[in-house]
Each structure stands twice: as structure tokens, then as C-alpha cells.
Amino acid sequence: MSNRTSVPLPRGRPRSFDAEAAVERAMDVFWSRGYHATALPDLLRVTKLSRGSLYAAFGDKHSLFLRALDRYIADAVTRMDIELDPRKEPVDGLRAYLAGYVDRTSGTHGRRGCLVIATTMELAGRDADVNRRIASFFKVMEARVADALSRAKAAGKLADGVDPANAARILVCFVEGLRVISKTAPTGAITQAAADALLDRFIR
Amino acid sequence: MSNRTSVPLPRGRPRSFDAEAAVERAMDVFWSRGYHATALPDLLRVTKLSRGSLYAAFGDKHSLFLRALDRYIADAVTRMDIELDPRKEPVDGLRAYLAGYVDRTSGTHGRRGCLVIATTMELAGRDADVNRRIASFFKVMEARVADALSRAKAAGKLADGVDPANAARILVCFVEGLRVISKTAPTGAITQAAADALLDRFIR
DNA sequence: TGATTTAAAGACCATTTGGTCTATATCTTT
């Protein structure tokens, strides 16, 4: 039977560029400048692709942007899955989750901002593809945090009267708000103190 | 001495448009679409000005945008000064402040988003004029909230161990985060419950 | 009425935008 059903090997010159790497570099520039402010030449520069290759590989600017956004979101979800891993102590996980945001909102990292928030504000209202992705991301995030809080509650680690769903929304809003105000004032130590103070109100 | 020092009366055709009203309409469109996505024709349409008049009155797109942003920020500060008026009960003030955000993040209002946050994400990193205004706005807001919390503490209304400065940062981050996630999911009731739950953790 | 000032209308401009296409060089397999 050998290779009768296998896809024939491609002939000729092989792809010489790594599409995933190009998406990552495109993500970087969208992240730094936003969608509208990123022009084709910027994308060609960072991906080191010619116009023709870029359009052949990704279709158009908007599709490439969606790929970049998906990549950014996937990275964020992966991080959350590690920080809030159900096999860990839930409160430790929540501390790690908050610590990650403190780190990402401090100094230079903070000034860079967040591609999801920038995209939310710039495009979500008028771009259904974007809106879907962002809404689902925030939902996933809130669910993961609520889950960790539920586990903490079951272990008797939550303060009296704390509702996991409410607290999850509060924590998510807090970290997203952090990323906003840290664009202009990325003050790490103060942020850490605020994050600690907030979590301390919820745990016992 | 009559009118010796007075400015001579203007001759000829008087200004027939209200600059402040034009700024407000420009603010509306920047608010809905963002800076880059707002094109000159959009501004001409909503202000009902000709190109010449607009440039004569405001200089250029960027200057008009700064006027619009200043207007938006001034409105927000005015609102805060009413909600957090020192002559009111501080906790009532904080409730009013949060209620205002719940309202602005619900339904259609929520989908509209916030010009300050959109501008922060789109321009603050690369535009010093914008950065100054935004940084100062967030500082003012945090200070007003911290002030109300200090007054509440002095009146014995705060829970044990709550630091007004920390709590202020938490509340500001929470409301700004609310505005972000409400762009795609403006769920008013849930938001109100979260706001209540958060404030309840700080007051006695 | 006539002088003066203003705004509107829109022609005009250089530059930039996202996007297409062709010619050429390069690489791999047969």
C-alpha cells in the first residue's frame, strides 16, 4: 500500500519562511501600534516578506490581524491554564495569576499595553470577527478565575459571603483596568500592593 | 474713558457656528470610531463645517482631537466632583460613583466604550500631548476616590485594615476594567452585583 | 450703499493607504 493514499510531495522551491513566526512578528507590531496605525510596510518589514508572499500566505491585512489576535489570545489562555491549574492550590494559583498581571503592567512591559484591550477599544464595536474572539476570551478568563475561586471556597479558603462568580468578575475587571492605567503610569510596587490588598479581601 | 481700552467690535459677517458645539460633535465621532478611524469627512459632516473653517478654527485634526479629549475629561471630572462631593456622605458618594459606571457600562452605553480608554490604548504610547492628559486624569480620579475613602475611614465606615490609597487604586482599576469588558458584554445586572460586592468588602 | 469680515464650497495637492501583478531568481525533485 506504500504511499498510494499519501499526499504527493511538493515539488520545486519549498516555503522558505515560517508562517507562525511571521504571525508572531505581525502580532508584535499590531500590539505596539494598533490595527489602523500599522501599515503594510510595517508588516513587510517585521515579517521580512514581500507583498506578494504576505498576501499569498494570509489573504489580507485583516486576516493576518485575526491570526495575530488568535495567537495572542492562545498565549494568554495557555498562561492562565498553567497559573490556575486545578491540581495546584487555588489561592496560590490566584496569586500567580495576579502576579503575572503585576509583572506585565510594570515599567516597560506596562507601557506596551495589551493587544486584547487595544483591539477591544479600536475594533470590537465595528468588527464582528474581532468581537466574537474578544467576548469569548473574556468569558473564558472569567470562567477560569471563577473556577479557581470555587475550588478555594470548597476548601474553606474564602472569606464569608464571597460569591465566586462575583469575585471573578471583580478580579478580571481589576486586572484589565490595571493594564489600562499602567499604559501611562506603570508603577509596579503600588500595583502589587493593590493586588495583594484585593485578594486579601476575598480569602480567609 | 468710555471704550478706549475695549476691543473694537468685529465688522462684517459674524461667526455663525458655535465652536464648543463643534468640539462636542467631534468628540462624539472620535468616541465612536477612535482617532485613526475618524477621517476628515466624518468631522466635516458632524460639525457641519467646511474644510477651511475647520482648519481655521482648530488648526488640524490632532488639535481638534485634543480639544475633544479635554472636553471629555472635563465632563468626567465634573461628574466625579458631584458624585464624590465632600459635603456628602462619603460612602453614598462612592456608591453613586460606582452606579455611574454601572450605568455607563450597561447595554448601548456600554457598547459605546470610553474615549479615555480608547485613546490610552491607541495613542498614549506615542503621543506626549495625549499621554500627559490621560496620566493626569487617572491621577485625579484616583485622588478623588482616595479622598472619599479617607473621609469614610475617618467616620469609622471602613472595614478593618483597609488602606484608602490601595482601595482607591482597586476601585479605579475595577471601573476602568468594567468599561473594557463591557464593550463586548455590557451586562448591567451582573455588573451591579459585582460593584456592590466589591464595595461591601471595603465598608463596614 | 459700500466696506469689511466671515464661512461655505469645492478644486486641488502630495502622500499614503491596502491591494494586484509581472518578471526574475532560487530551490527541489525527477
Place this chain on the structure above:
DNA sequence: AAAGATATAGACCAAATGGTCTTTAAATCA
């Protein structure tokens, strides 16, 4: 070596960008 496949470079395009300028109509005061 030949054939086939792919990437690059860059010319090219129409449309849109922010911005200037001139002409004309309108409104006011002297």
C-alpha cells in the same frame, strides 16, 4: 539537466488620507 514550484522585488493601481487655497455668497457695521 530539465521541469516544476515558490519566493522576491518592485512596478503599478485606485482610492483615501490630511491639508491648502481660491472663489463666492452672506452678514454686519459705518
